Amino acid sequence: MALEMAKYLGLFVTEASDHLAKLGAELVHLESAREDGAQVASLVDGLFRHVHSLKGMAASMELDGTAALAHRAEDLVEPFRRRGQAPDPESVDVLLAAIDGLGGLVQRAAAGESGEADPALLARVAQAAERARNDEPRPAPAPLHRAVEVEVEVAPSCPVPSVRAFLVVKKLSRLGELVRAVPGVEDLKAGRLPERRLALVLATAEPLGEVERALAQISDLAAVAVREAPAPVPVPAAALSPAAVAVPARSAAAEPARPAEEAVRTVRVRVDLLDSFLDAVGELILATSRLREIGRALPEQHRPPLEDGVDRLHATVKDLHDKVMAVRMTPLAVVTERLPRTARDLARRIGKQVEVEVRGAEIEIDRAILDELGDPLTHLVRNAVDHGLESPAERLGAGKSATGHLTLSARRERDRVLIEIADDGRGMDPERLRRAAVEKGALTASAARALGDREALLLACLPGVSTARQVTELSGRGVGLDAVKRSAEALGGALEIDSAPGRGTRFVLRLPLTVAVQQVLLVQVAGEVLALPIAKVHGAAQVELSALDATQGAPVLPYDGGLVPVRDLGALLGLGGVRPAACSVVVADGGGGPVALAVDALLGQQEAVLKPLQRPFDRVAGLSAVTVLASGRPVFVLDVHRLVTA
Amino acid sequence: MAKRVLIVDDAIFMRNMIKDIFAGGGFEIVGEAANGLEALEKYKELRPDLTTMDIVMPFKSGIEATREIVKHDPEAVIVMCSALGQESLVMEAIEAGASDFIVKPFKAEDVLSVVKKVLGD
Numbered sequence: 001m002a003l004e005m006a007k008y009l010g011l012f013v014t015e016a017s018d019h020l021a022k023l024g025a026e027l028v029h030l031e032s033a034r035e036d037g038a039q040v041a042s043l044v045d046g047l048f049r050h051v052h053s054l055k056g057m058a059a060s061m062e063l064d065g066t067a068a069l070a071h072r073a074e075d076l077v078e079p080f081r082r083r084g085q086a087p088d089p090e091s092v093d094v095l096l097a098a099i100d101g102l103g104g105l106v107q108r109a110a111a112g113e114s115g116e117a118d119p120a121l122l123a124r125v126a127q128a129a130e131r132a133r134n135d136e137p138r139p140a141p142a143p144l145h146r147a148v149e150v151e152v153e154v155a156p157s158c159p160v161p162s163v164r165a166f167l168v169v170k171k172l173s174r175l176g177e178l179v180r181a182v183p184g185v186e187d188l189k190a191g192r193l194p195e196r197r198l199a200l201v202l203a204t205a206e207p208l209g210e211v212e213r214a215l216a217q218i219s220d221l222a223a224v225a226v227r228e229a230p231a232p233v234p235v236p237a238a239a240l241s242p243a244a245v246a247v248p249a250r251s252a253a254a255e256p257a258r259p260a261e262e263a264v265r266t267v268r269v270r271v272d273l274l275d276s277f278l279d280a281v282g283e284l285i286l287a288t289s290r291l292r293e294i295g296r297a298l299p300e301q302h303r304p305p306l307e308d309g310v311d312r313l314h315a316t317v318k319d320l321h322d323k324v325m326a327v328r329m330t331p332l333a334v335v336t337e338r339l340p341r342t343a344r345d346l347a348r349r350i351g352k353q354v355e356v357e358v359r360g361a362e363i364e365i366d367r368a369i370l371d372e373l374g375d376p377l378t379h380l381v382r383n384a385v386d387h388g389l390e391s392p393a394e395r396l397g398a399g400k401s402a403t404g405h406l407t408l409s410a411r412r413e414r415d416r417v418l419i420e421i422a423d424d425g426r427g428m429d430p431e432r433l434r435r436a437a438v439e440k441g442a443l444t445a446s447a448a449r450a451l452g453d454r455e456a457l458l459l460a461c462l463p464g465v466s467t468a469r470q471v472t473e474l475s476g477r478g479v480g481l482d483a484v485k486r487s488a489e490a491l492g493g494a495l496e497i498d499s500a501p502g503r504g505t506r507f508v509l510r511l512p513l514t515v516a517v518q519q520v521l522l523v524q525v526a527g528e529v530l531a532l533p534i535a536k537v538h539g540a541a542q543v544e545l546s547a548l549d550a551t552q553g554a555p556v557l558p559y560d561g562g563l564v565p566v567r568d569l570g571a572l573l574g575l576g577g578v579r580p581a582a583c584s585v586v587v588a589d590g591g592g593g594p595v596a597l598a599v600d601a602l603l604g605q606q607e608a609v610l611k612p613l614q615r616p617f618d619r620v621a622g623l624s625a626v627t628v629l630a631s632g633r634p635v636f637v638l639d640v641h642r643l644v645t646a
Numbered sequence: 647m648a649k650r651v652l653i654v655d656d657a658i659f660m661r662n663m664i665k666d667i668f669a670g671g672g673f674e675i676v677g678e679a680a681n682g683l684e685a686l687e688k689y690k691e692l693r694p695d696l697t698t699m700d701i702v703m704p705f706k707s708g709i710e711a712t713r714e715i716v717k718h719d720p721e722a723v724i725v726m727c728s729a730l731g732q733e734s735l736v737m738e739a740i741e742a743g744a745s746d747f748i749v750k751p752f753k754a755e756d757v758l759s760v761v762k763k764v765l766g767d
Contacts, residue, residue: 159730159749166737167746189737219746219760 012061013110019050020103026050027095030086041084047095048074048081054102062114066105069117073098075129087132090348094128097121119177119203147179147229148204148211154196158220162191165198168221171214176204196222201229269327271367277324284317285607286628325514329364332410332419335374336361339381343406346385353392353403354385360410365417366514369491373419373511376484380421380507381406383481388425388505398502400424416493416535417513422506428499430456437462455592457497461485484509489641492518492535518610520627520637522603523586526575531608531627531637538587538594540602545583557596559587566596572643573622591641610637648674649765652694654685654711655727656703663752664698664727671758682706689715689722696761697724699744701735709739716743725761727752 030043055070076095080087087095101121108115152168154161166188169181180201183192204211208226215224288310295306340356347354389395389404396402407422434448437459448456461481484507485495493511512518512535520531521540539559548555548566556563564587570578578598585596608627617623622643623636651673655661665675677692679685681703689697697715701708708726715722726739726747736747746764748757 160728160733160736163733163736163740163747167740170740189734191733213766217746217764217766219763 008061009109009112012057013106016054016057016066016106016109017103019054020099020106023047023050023099024096027087027092027099030092037084040086044077044081044084044086048077051077061109063105063109065114065116066102066109069098069102069105069122069125072122072125072129073102076125076132079129079132088348090345091128091132094125098125116179119179122177123203146204148176148202148208149225149227149229150200150202150211150215151223151225152198152215152221153223154193154198155220155222156196158196161196162188162193164218164220165193165196168198168215168218169200171218172200172202172211175206175211175214176202179203271371274324274328274367278328281317281321281324285321288314288317289629325366328367328514330367330370331361332363332365332370332373332417333361335370335377336408336410339377339408342378343381343385346382347389347404350386351391352385352389354389354406355403356381356406356408358408363410363412363417364513365511369511369514372487372491373509376487376509377408377419377421379480379484380509381408384421384423384425384505384507388423388427390426394426412513417511419509419511420506422504424504427501427503428457428460428497428505429501430454430499433457433459454496454498457499458485458495460497461495492533518608518637519605520608521586521605522629522635523569523584523597523599524601524603525570525573525578525599528573528575529603529629529633529635530569530573531606531635532586532588532597532640533624533637534605536589536640538589540584540586542582542584543598545578545598557585557587559594559596564594564596566598567644569597569599572597588640590644592645595640595644597640608635608637648672649695650674650676650692652677652679652685652688652692652697654679654682654688654697654703654708655700656680657700660700660727664757667752667754667757668698668761670754671761673761682708682711685711686714686718690718693719695723696765697722698727698748699724699739700727701732701739709735709742712739712744713742723764725764 026043026046030040030047051070051074055067055074058064058066058070073095076091076098077087080091098121101118105115105117150168150172152165154164158164165183166185169178169185169188172178178200180199181188182199183194187193188198202211208228211226212224215221215226291313292307292310295303295310298306336358340358343354343356384406385404389406390398390400392402395404405424407420409422410417410419412418430451430453434443434451434456437443438445438448440462442462443459451459461484481495488495488509488511491511493509496508496510497505498508499505519534521534521537522529522531524530541557541559543557545555545566545568548557549563550556555566557566558564566585568577570576578600583598583600584602585598586602587594587596589595606629610625610627613620613623613626617626617636622639624639624642625637626634627637628634651668653661653664653668653675655664655678661678661680665678668675673696676694677688679688683706685697685699685708686706699708699712703711712724712726715724720743722743723745724743726736726744727750728736728739728747729750736744739747746760748760
């Protein structure tokens with residue numbers, strides 16, 4: 001701020017605060033005065049005058065950040081003033097955020113600082129203004145702005161380092177908004193670039209790779225470092241819209257005033273590096289087991305010291321494994337925090353009302369699973385709003401509140417996490433799904449009749465069987481329920497649907513907390529050792545196959561009050577049948593219901609580090625992964641569902 | 647396929663030198679222009695992958711020409727040919743939309759390295 005302006009500062013702060021207070025009050029007033037046209041027009045006029053005055057005052061005070069934000073807010077109000085129309089609730093939200101941002105800037109001005117406006121907020125207001133101008137809701141969510149730190153060193157061979165640095169600044173500016181440049185652009189223009197180094201902070205929606213690519217196209221750079229800023233760009237917390245700034249819940253909750261301290265205590269680690277840690281720890285676990293096996297072959301007197309050492313090694317490796325897994329754990333909030341907004345935006349667009357409650361977002365699950373959860377959860381939420389919830393009129397007619405309720409809750413159940421998305425909408429009708437599936441030729445009429453209601457609900461996951469009366473642009477596109485089910489299964493989990501017509505629908509994703517290490521049951525069949533994921537195993541029993549009731553063709557096993565079909569695992573795998581006289585059966589989840597797999601012997605339970613299959617084994621239906629036993633012997637892990645349906 | 651280059655410079659000597667550098671680097675020289683006006687016309691006609699642009703030229707400067715070319719084609723890749731002492735002009739050109747710059751005296755390998763990078767090769 002120029003020195004001669006300082007004497008006007010007190011007056012500016014007083015008047016600006018007054019305008020801001022009136023803006024806030026009038027916005028709230030507008031919400032209740034929506035019906036009265038003349039009153040609305042005069043209130044919107046008032047809004048416009050306040051922001052306009054504020055913009056002019058800030059510009060005169062050379063408070064560029066404040067003026068820029070006020071300018072964008074004015075752009076947002078302008079279309080509504082022209083139409084004599086009250087801003088829609090979404091725009092009101094944005095305006096309130098802008099008022100908070102302006103309030104923060106005015107306070108900083110009072111303290112003698114000329115702060116910059118939060119780029120994410122500026123972008124959000126600009127986007128809302130554009131939408132208001134087009135008078136059409138835009139489907140795209142607000143861009144996710146993250147702070148990216150860039151440091152470059154210009155090569156000594158460059159004859160004009162400041163020009164080179166200037167080019168870097170300009171190129172990166174195209175990817176987002178420049179929050180900070182050291183040295184500043186004016187210094188660069190004057191040819192100043194101390195130590196040939198330039199440091200930037202860029203608020204951008206682009207991935208890091210895009211920033212790196214842009215830098216890779218610039219010559220004469222001796223060193224380049226690009227990283228996510230450890231904390232969001234420091235701005236008043238009130239101005240941070242949850243949808244506009246993508247940061248994990250924990251850092252968003254941390255006070256932005258202490259970014260430096262945060263940076264010392266945490267480091268960012270690339271996910272692929274974490275994955276390689278896990279691989280290495282997996283190898284250590286195997287190597288330790290192998291050592292123990294070797295020890296068993298030693299003469300008695302040499303064993304205790306070795307076993308003692310192996311025990312200690314095992315404990316250390318186990319500890320290391322737990323720590324590596326803990327590092328990979330990330331709160332579910334990372335993917336759930338934008339869902340309430342997604343639901344509200346969609347509801348607003350299609351004329352519905354929804355309240356979203358999120359519970360258990362603090363539960364931590366493996367990063368690898370979390371990465372795959374974003375799309376399925378978004379789809380389930382959209383699906384619930386679009387198809388599950390009724391219109392307000394329909395709800396009132398059915399004796400419900402006009403506003404629908406959506407609950408997203410997560411809870412742990414031993415080594416699984418259950419994520420439920422429940423609505424209190426119209427529910428799903430199993431009978432209609434049965435009919436639709438038969439009509440589409442997905443199922444014979446008798447097979448459809450044989451399905452229980454909960455199984456019939458899962459028919460909604462078959463492509464093209466959805467009974468949604470109309471496929472809307474929103475949930476009829478991209479991932480469908482079938483994709484949600486597939487994603488859950490690919491993660492070693494399952495999708496369940498529960499519904500009561502007229503009362504609502506509940507989707508449950510049952511997922512493992514971690515991926516890479518699983519408990520498996522080892523079985524022997526025709527001389528081969530195979531593994532079954534424990535998560536899919538209900539129980540085991542010793543039986544005599546010939547003694548089982550086989551009057552329906554295939555033998556059935558009485559189990560848990562019902563009858564389970566028995567399949568010979570050896571025959572299923574083409575290895576030759578099991579010995580029928582004394583065999584064991586493992587009752588496992590076969591996808592369509594439990595199935596009893598006959599095997600020659602049960603070898604025991606074990607923790608296995610699963611590795612993906614390589615060609616050509618990845619083409620074999622029924623195999624899902626491979627693991628290596630302590631003896632060094634590779635063992636295939638079976639995908640029971642695909643095995644029995646293949 | 648060889649990348650297509652348009653060379654803009656008011657001095658025939660410079661054009662020939664730059665042509666030789668690019669020809670030696672496996673580029674195809676599709677056209678030449680001796681001032682900013684010609685540059686704009688040739689650009690619209692030829693749609694080159696890369697344009698080298700002198701800064702100080704008669705009728706219309708390289709900076710003006712750059713601004714108009716980029717307005718016409720935001721994807722245009724224009725490399726400014728500059729000399730020591732022209733720093734502020736180069737920055738102006740960058741603001742006008744130039745993708746990069748080279749500084750006289752030109753060394754063939756430096757010029758080729760800059761343009762290959764800026765073309766993302």
